[in-house]
Amino acid sequence: MGLSRYVLGRVAWAGIVSLVIVTATFLLLSFAPNPNIQEAATQAALEGNDPAEAVERERELRGLDEPLYVRYVDFLNGVYTFDWGWSNSRAQPVTEALLESLYYTAQYSVPWTILTVLLGPLVGIYSAANMYNWRDHAATGFSFAGYAMPNFFFAIVISLVFAVWLDLIPVTYKTGVDVFSLQNLRQLAAPIFVLVTGSIAGTMRVARNESAEYINSDFMKTAKAKGVSPLRAYLYHVTRPTMVPLSTTLVGQLLALFLGASLLIEVIFGIPGIGKTTFDAIIAQDTNLVLGATLVFTFIAVVGNLLEDLVFTILDPRISFDDR
Amino acid sequence: MATQKPDRFDDVNWGELADNRRINLTINTKLALVTIVPIVLAALFDWQFVDGRETLTEELGSLAGEELGPVSTLLETVGVLGFFKGFGLSFDPTPVDYLFVITLLLFVFYIILVLWQNPRMTKYYWKEFRRNRPAVVSLVWLGILAVVGLIGPFFYPKPEQNVLHGHQPPAFWEIDNANAATCLGEVQGGMCQGTWEYPLGTTRAGRDVLGFIIHGATISLQIAFIVTFLVVVLGVSFGTISAYAGGWVDELMMRFTDIVLSFPTLILFLLVTYIYGSSLGLFIIIFAAFGWGGTARYVRSKALSVSEEEFIKATRISGASVRRTVARHVMPNTASSIITQITLLTPGFLIFEAQLAFLQLGADVPSWGQLIATGETDIEFAPWIVLAPGIVLFLTILAFNFVGDAILDALNPEAEAEADRAEADA
Numbered sequence: 001m002g003l004s005r006y007v008l009g010r011v012a013w014a015g016i017v018s019l020v021i022v023t024a025t026f027l028l029l030s031f032a033p034n035p036n037i038q039e040a041a042t043q044a045a046l047e048g049n050d051p052a053e054a055v056e057r058e059r060e061l062r063g064l065d066e067p068l069y070v071r072y073v074d075f076l077n078g079v080y081t082f083d084w085g086w087s088n089s090r091a092q093p094v095t096e097a098l099l100e101s102l103y104y105t106a107q108y109s110v111p112w113t114i115l116t117v118l119l120g121p122l123v124g125i126y127s128a129a130n131m132y133n134w135r136d137h138a139a140t141g142f143s144f145a146g147y148a149m150p151n152f153f154f155a156i157v158i159s160l161v162f163a164v165w166l167d168l169i170p171v172t173y174k175t176g177v178d179v180f181s182l183q184n185l186r187q188l189a190a191p192i193f194v195l196v197t198g199s200i201a202g203t204m205r206v207a208r209n210e211s212a213e214y215i216n217s218d219f220m221k222t223a224k225a226k227g228v229s230p231l232r233a234y235l236y237h238v239t240r241p242t243m244v245p246l247s248t249t250l251v252g253q254l255l256a257l258f259l260g261a262s263l264l265i266e267v268i269f270g271i272p273g274i275g276k277t278t279f280d281a282i283i284a285q286d287t288n289l290v291l292g293a294t295l296v297f298t299f300i301a302v303v304g305n306l307l308e309d310l311v312f313t314i315l316d317p318r319i320s321f322d323d324r
Numbered sequence: 325m326a327t328q329k330p331d332r333f334d335d336v337n338w339g340e341l342a343d344n345r346r347i348n349l350t351i352n353t354k355l356a357l358v359t360i361v362p363i364v365l366a367a368l369f370d371w372q373f374v375d376g377r378e379t380l381t382e383e384l385g386s387l388a389g390e391e392l393g394p395v396s397t398l399l400e401t402v403g404v405l406g407f408f409k410g411f412g413l414s415f416d417p418t419p420v421d422y423l424f425v426i427t428l429l430l431f432v433f434y435i436i437l438v439l440w441q442n443p444r445m446t447k448y449y450w451k452e453f454r455r456n457r458p459a460v461v462s463l464v465w466l467g468i469l470a471v472v473g474l475i476g477p478f479f480y481p482k483p484e485q486n487v488l489h490g491h492q493p494p495a496f497w498e499i500d501n502a503n504a505a506t507c508l509g510e511v512q513g514g515m516c517q518g519t520w521e522y523p524l525g526t527t528r529a530g531r532d533v534l535g536f537i538i539h540g541a542t543i544s545l546q547i548a549f550i551v552t553f554l555v556v557v558l559g560v561s562f563g564t565i566s567a568y569a570g571g572w573v574d575e576l577m578m579r580f581t582d583i584v585l586s587f588p589t590l591i592l593f594l595l596v597t598y599i600y601g602s603s604l605g606l607f608i609i610i611f612a613a614f615g616w617g618g619t620a621r622y623v624r625s626k627a628l629s630v631s632e633e634e635f636i637k638a639t640r641i642s643g644a645s646v647r648r649t650v651a652r653h654v655m656p657n658t659a660s661s662i663i664t665q666i667t668l669l670t671p672g673f674l675i676f677e678a679q680l681a682f683l684q685l686g687a688d689v690p691s692w693g694q695l696i697a698t699g700e701t702d703i704e705f706a707p708w709i710v711l712a713p714g715i716v717l718f719l720t721i722l723a724f725n726f727v728g729d730a731i732l733d734a735l736n737p738e739a740e741a742e743a744d745r746a747e748a749d750a
Contacts, residue, residue, distance in 0.1 A: 279594070
């Protein structure tokens, strides 16, 4: 009974959070000067018509003459029925534009997430197993360097060295490539590498510090005394308890990177993913698309936090759901 | 027989003591009040009576010096003019500058001065800190940056456009003469040599990279100090209040924190920039408004665990008010973990600013990120424009991490004992 009730509670909470954020975005946009209306006014003034009248007509056309609460209800209806309006800059429905971009974003973010989740804890536990010798120091140094290197700067340097000077990877991203092809791997290798070095560092650091606690624990001594192989001992007895605290930071870190760095990575490498779409929409003042992209990012953040809590409770059977 | 009896516990007039306490401010608070109140007044005066000041550019600012007389006169009469001069601020401080000076003063009185007042503890912490050699180097680097950021802009001119001097290579570097606008140095075999006039070269528009980096250090310093200060004030008060209130207040406050943490900050910032345009002040406000969530959560959990301790119970039993318990016992005992968290939080803001500046969405100030953005198109033949600020940014963030790690070890004797044990084992 505990788990299902807990999950239900969390899902309901996730819904409330996204509602609050969506409302805030809506208010922010509704109090902002609408570029389309200004454009209409300028247009009318240029053509010698009455600008005020044109503004009135444009407002009516866009349904902005309705009171705020009516527009809010309409907006909410649109959000939850996936009718997110028309993107002017891309000349297609917002949902379609976003789905298209997500297709490209997923191509690099799925391998990136998998690599981070696999490599981060492994390197961290390896580092903890060799604590305070040169291997640990090398891994720590690498982790600090990876964390401190601003992703966008690293991306620029990587593309300078490997694409421009060494000509190993293509300079521009091609969209028509098969997902599972060598060519796609070549053009996605650089962004994935940059993102993994950025995200692995924090994960590995947490894994190192957390697993240090378990490496000298009594149950590890017992395991060793019983003749359990070191590999099994580390993979089975150390990794499991380490993953519990790690899972709380992992999702958060990945999300922070996803929401921040992926936008820059996409802009630098020219990947037409969700980040670049958002950025282009803002530059082009495409209100509907901006709003839609904000919703997608919010949704990902809310779902990510939800998953984080669920994974936490599933990994650690000691946590009782009734307490939360 | 009965000559001198020692003071007895029950002879102490507690009422008198309690009265004394109320008036006796520490020297730190006095100094802070004496210096900060005039600055706040100056800022208010500035805000109320001298308007339209922000629209003036730097050059106009110096031209209009006569006109802005009231500000400097006021500053002079209250005697804080020296501060503004000393901190590398012009006569025409923006609201950000006022805030910056205030946070700097708070930093001096509540961190530097406190360390000075407790030499024994300072020596102990320094001994612990010194064990971590990269951290010492990092601290020196941060110190240099702070000095450069504070006084550099006064000695080094702001990078100005000069198209004729575009793409000058740094000293000891050479580029194809075809790429430099007019080579200032010698031309050897068609390669333009760098000169000491521009030690780190120039951008396409001929702006001095070194000057850009020095002025960028000020911006980074302002962001680091102000945002961190605001985040700490918000996060610590929110976290402690939440932990201490408990019950539904706690629940409500933490749920609110959840929402703040779920906001996609970058997108929000892009949105706000897109609607209202960007400035350094707006930037700082948004960072602070959405950056405190993690700190609040952290402080709350720390405060909860501290308030379970026996000495807190003892304080309560001896009749201390909640306010006093929190301010004198709970907060100081969470301070060490807060300091560690700050050193890991601050570089995040610097990266964030650089990212936005790189996207050309940052405020119109000479920041490192903007320099990276300027140089990106010419990176093939003029990589120094991107590399110089990028490396400085990288080193700064690295330094923050090393220092944070060392502070964590210095303030946490348990971790140290663990390290000793491991060293003994090895």
